[in-house]
Amino acid sequence: MSLRKLNVEPLTKEAFAAFGDVIETDDRPYRMINNGSTRRYHALAQVETAYPADGDRAVISIFRAQVTKMPFVIRMLERHPLGSQAFVPLLGRPSLVVVAPPTDPSINGDKPQLDLIRAFITNGRQGINYSRGTWHHPVLAIGNEEDEFLVVDREGTGNNCDEHFFEEHEHMILDYQG
């Protein structure tokens, strides 16, 4: 049984629109602040928290991620039903992103839609913000040494991480030799 190999696409705002936001400055509008010394690339992404009135809050963390050896088998995806999650590279290195659109039990089921799973490579200067409910693989650092990401996501009550494990025949190969 041969597993499907994911095609790795360059990350762009347009291609990622169904999954969330790309956090970047290339070709983005800005306004000058601080007496003209600083460009403000304003509101590149929104932090989503499900229950702000109940104490939900956005928190900022740093993930130091071990390198994912290629080729890699995608066996699962997860989602955060109660908030968004952003990853911004701190060391200027590319990383891989594997996503599927959010799903709703009353519309399109409650697990990732296999045919809509896509893989992207960032350019090292791009961060991503997964919209609330976007299915994604946990952080995929590549290269020769650990990578670091600034992570902005939701902290609060309730379960905010659903994992879906695929059947063995549904596993996908991710093989990026950039």
Ligand SMILES: NC(=O)N[C@@H](O)C(=O)O
């Ligand atoms: N578990 C955790 O905080 N990280 C994952 O959500 C991830 O997307 O890496």
Ligand code: NI
């Ligand atoms: Ni996550």
